[in-house]
Amino acid sequence: MELNEIAREVSMEDLWNIWFSELHRKSAGLTVKIKDILFSGKSDFQRIEVFDTEVFGKVLVLYGSIMISERDEFIYHEMITHVPLNVHPAPESVLVVGGGDGGTVREVLKHKDVKKVKVVEIDRMVVEVCKRFFPEISGGFDDPKVEIVYNDGARFMAETGERFDVVIIDSSDPVGPAEVLFQRQFYENVYRKLKEDGIMVAQTESPFYDREAISKIYRSFKQIFPIVSMYIASIPTYPSGLWSFGFCSKRFHPIHDFRGTKVDCASLRYYNPDVHVASFKLPNFIKELVE
Amino acid sequence: MELNEIAREVSMEDLWNIWFSELHRKSAGLTVKIKDILFSGKSDFQRIEVFDTEVFGKVLVLYGSIMISERDEFIYHEMITHVPLNVHPAPESVLVVGGGDGGTVREVLKHKDVKKVKVVEIDRMVVEVCKRFFPEISGGFDDPKVEIVYNDGARFMAETGERFDVVIIDSSDPVGPAEVLFQRQFYENVYRKLKEDGIMVAQTESPFYDREAISKIYRSFKQIFPIVSMYIASIPTYPSGLWSFGFCSKRFHPIHDFRGTKVDCASLRYYNPDVHVASFKLPNFIKELVE
Numbered sequence A, B: 001m002e003l004n005e006i007a008r009e010v011s012m013e014d015l016w017n018i019w020f021s022e023l024h025r026k027s028a029g030l031t032v033k034i035k036d037i038l039f040s041g042k043s044d045f046q047r048i049e050v051f052d053t054e055v056f057g058k059v060l061v062l063y064g065s066i067m068i069s070e071r072d073e074f075i076y077h078e079m080i081t082h083v084p085l086n087v088h089p090a091p092e093s094v095l096v097v098g099g100g101d102g103g104t105v106r107e108v109l110k111h112k113d114v115k116k117v118k119v120v121e122i123d124r125m126v127v128e129v130c131k132r133f134f135p136e137i138s139g140g141f142d143d144p145k146v147e148i149v150y151n152d153g154a155r156f157m158a159e160t161g162e163r164f165d166v167v168i169i170d171s172s173d174p175v176g177p178a179e180v181l182f183q184r185q186f187y188e189n190v191y192r193k194l195k196e197d198g199i200m201v202a203q204t205e206s207p208f209y210d211r212e213a214i215s216k217i218y219r220s221f222k223q224i225f226p227i228v229s230m231y232i233a234s235i236p237t238y239p240s241g242l243w244s245f246g247f248c249s250k251r252f253h254p255i256h257d258f259r260g261t262k263v264d265c266a267s268l269r270y271y272n273p274d275v276h277v278a279s280f281k282l283p284n285f286i287k288e289l290v291e
Helices: A003-009 A073-087 A101-109 A122-134 A135-144 A153-159 A176-182 A185-194 A211-224 A273-278 A284-290 B001-009 B073-087 B103-106 B124-133 B136-143 B155-158 B178-180 B184-193 B210-223 B273-278 B284-290
Strands: A018-024 A029-042 A047-053 A057-062 A065-069 A093-097 A117-119 A146-150 A163-172 A194-203 A228-235 A242-249 B017-025 B026-043 B049-054 B058-064 B065-069 B093-098 B116-121 B147-150 B164-170 B194-203 B227-234 B243-248
Touching: A018 B184, A029 A122, A029 B049, A047 A065, A047 A122, A047 B227, A057 A122, A057 B136, A065 A073, A073 A101, A073 A163, A073 A194, A073 A228, A073 A242, A073 A273, A093 A101, A093 A153, A093 A176, A101 A117, A101 A135, A101 A163, A101 A211, A101 A273, A117 A153, A117 B073, A122 A135, A122 B103, A135 A146, A135 A153, A135 B243, A146 B284, A153 A185, A163 A228, A163 B155, A176 A185, A176 B210, A185 A194, A185 A211, A211 A284, A228 A284, A273 B073, A273 B273, B001 B103, B017 B049, B026 B273, B049 B124, B065 B073, B073 B103, B073 B164, B073 B273, B093 B103, B093 B155, B093 B178, B103 B116, B103 B155, B103 B164, B116 B124, B116 B155, B155 B178, B155 B184, B164 B184, B178 B227, B184 B194, B184 B210, B210 B284
Parallel strands: A093 A117, A093 A163, A117 A146, A163 A194, B093 B116, B093 B164, B116 B147, B164 B194
Antiparallel strands: A018 A029, A029 A047, A029 B026, A047 A057, A057 A065, A194 A242, A228 A242, B017 B026, B026 B049, B049 B058, B058 B065, B194 B243, B227 B243
8 A cells, every 4th residue: 555545544643542440449440541641640649631522522530530512511610609698598608619610700700799708718729720721711810899818718717716608618629729628527617607598518439339339428418418419310420420518507498498480481491499399309319318 | 381370360350351331323322231141032022141240140032232231221111110100190991011020010019000911922931030039029820819811912902802900011122022012003003902090101212312213203192182292211231211201191200290109219219209200300301202
């Protein structure tokens, strides 16, 4: 075969055939073909990658795990935000622990009650990378109501003198820098820094894969908060596609005190008042984790 | 390095490192490490494989797509069955189109009202393989109430003189042999073969990936049935982990006519009365497909 015939049969584009796999239990997971490697670096805390992909658009990968994808980030961010902010009748001060991508802040800012949003993110490079590659997700960081503090979430929570109406624990998984954000001592500090009618919501992993961890987390919640409920959402890029959130509250009940949404649902792609209520109705194999 | 040192470093078990990937849009999907290849064959209609896996137990793979896994099949089978059978007040005759693995029949038989279950499966080899490798799923085929007919579902539906209370379309995807089961002519025949208060439920693919197909399917449903609703469930081994079902009915409404479950929920791992109602509450990005 002549060299120019080989060139006709195999394009250089075909040769660049690179896949990223996020494995669960080392033996199953999501595999995604990469169109382009937009960023690959190492912060003081973790590896950070940004890939462009056909199916999910741009994805942010921390320590090998997909944190956000352009295609489905709306699900996670709407559900972690609008559930607590629609239950609290007047959430003026909101603290986001983690959340360096800005998606949660973007959703918080849709609530006109909110006067101040504080974000405590440990890793400055996450914020910088998201500002550069995900401007439509991180744009809220430029809002004058928003203040970013670069600090360890657990240390901040122990030391701050502030009190909040709503605290959102928008952490990565309980490996690496976020491990302390899944421990009882941390939740006790959150409780102390909430006002007397405050609400904490935390992402609490996959009810399909992380069953022991979830049981332990909710036992901690119940030892601290009088009102504790789990709610769930379908998030295609997260392990198992099924994700859980813990609603922990001093006074307001997630269903009985829910008076409908205070945000225009036309701006939302997942959350609506029916979904709010439905997300707390747990399948039997999940309910048994939190009872 | 001496040969015996090489042998110490690489075991034969390490060398057998085989992965199965089910891709969506050719560039993302589920990847699963295979512990053992239990069966690989070709029927008159499709390739059939049975793999043993660490995370999902045994999985049945038709034409390269996971149909059932031991670990999560309960979700699909409970949701496709108990929703219609709990809405219909007295479902005596049930037709399952497809369903050669037997999981739907197993769930149907939990309803004491049911006197007769007919299964129309095109591929005899699917039933034989499932009886051999998934006895706990296919066991219901031995029940005297159950009759299996090996026939094309579309042809059976056009020709049968029988009438049914509930018809469950437990098909594979609209590629290959099941393609006709997603066409309007087929649904019209189902309508005609349902009693005057009959209910059809059909699996209708992933609301994340198959958006155009779903819009088309529900337009057909609405041209034929007076009552049409979509409900959803989280199924980790199915594309995107989020799956939809169409509830199509001549008289009974899936929520207003639902009087609770007639099956002991202790035997179920996903479905319960709250989940029944909640599964019809659709996120905005799904609702727009069926409105």
